[in-house]
Amino acid sequence: MEIYKDYLNKIKTAMAADIKSALQYSYFDGMNEYLQKGYDIGAFLTEAKENKLLPSLQTFVAEMGLRPNYNHKLGSHPDFTHLKHSDQIEKHYITSMFIDIKNSTNLFKRYIPETVLIITNTIQRAAIHTCLIFGGYIQRLHGDGLFVYFGGKGESSKDATERALKAGSIFSYFIKNDLKNLFNEQGVETIFTRMGIDYGKNEDVVWAMAGMGEISEVTTCSLHTSLASKMQGYSESNGIVVGDNVKDLVDLDYFTPVSRRTGNENDRYIFQILEENLNYTQYDFDWLSYLKQQDFIATDLEGNLQFKRKQAVQQISENIKPIAERSTPYLR
8 A cells, every 4th residue: 555655665676775685685796885875874864853744644644534642652641640659450441462473584585684674664563653643652662573562541442343343444554465465576575464453342451660760661461461472473474363251342253263364263262261260262363354344445447556646536536527517416
């Protein structure tokens, strides 16, 4: 999708300017001197402001009427910051998402560390920005991946969970299609993601400070927080696995038990307490079908997904109007 075009351009530019890759795969005179003047980490850090979306994604945000908050601090959900340096606890629902980015280590076979940093940092920033524009709170970074909360006080748990599904779906499409195409062009082994999403109800989620002093964070203690990270391990490449609570809450037809894919009935339940008759099922989420049903997504003639710009639709309507006015019954 075009919304990640500028992120791809950053990665492509860094790849093209990499000294190690060029010396391995190109042979014209003066290549080394040329590349040393190319795209470097300093230029990347200067151009990629911390709280600024790249233009292509900013266009998406403007068209969608979204209002992301870029002032969030890592590991500091604004509704629960008062628990920092206290012994208080609160119970409140939350939807947890764990995004694991795989295979980035192989980039070191082809590129120098500075180039790898630009590639992985750009991908991670695309993930962070995607979660932020859908109202996510970045709780923690895990290497190239991240752990994110969706929801909070005064927000509908269903809306928060659906926003998590949209963020996960759009980012998965970017990795599986747009980024893969770029990596294939460069002859590089592609990166992929695995995601887990689960929803914990009010009574099942405890918010409290973990750690001590400045070596601490306000976080959740919940089975469903833990299951989000565990479920990503059961997903397929660029797949998303969700728990029973997510399926029941959003009530959509895009979920099938993981065991159906693996052919192993032991994979049906992600967690069990036999004494309590608790059998918690994990599901593959058909995020592509879900994404195709969103009103801001269109499919082109080649089957690729594109962002449906409202301004473009309005312009088409304005162009058609003079013609329609000649046939009044059809104007509406």
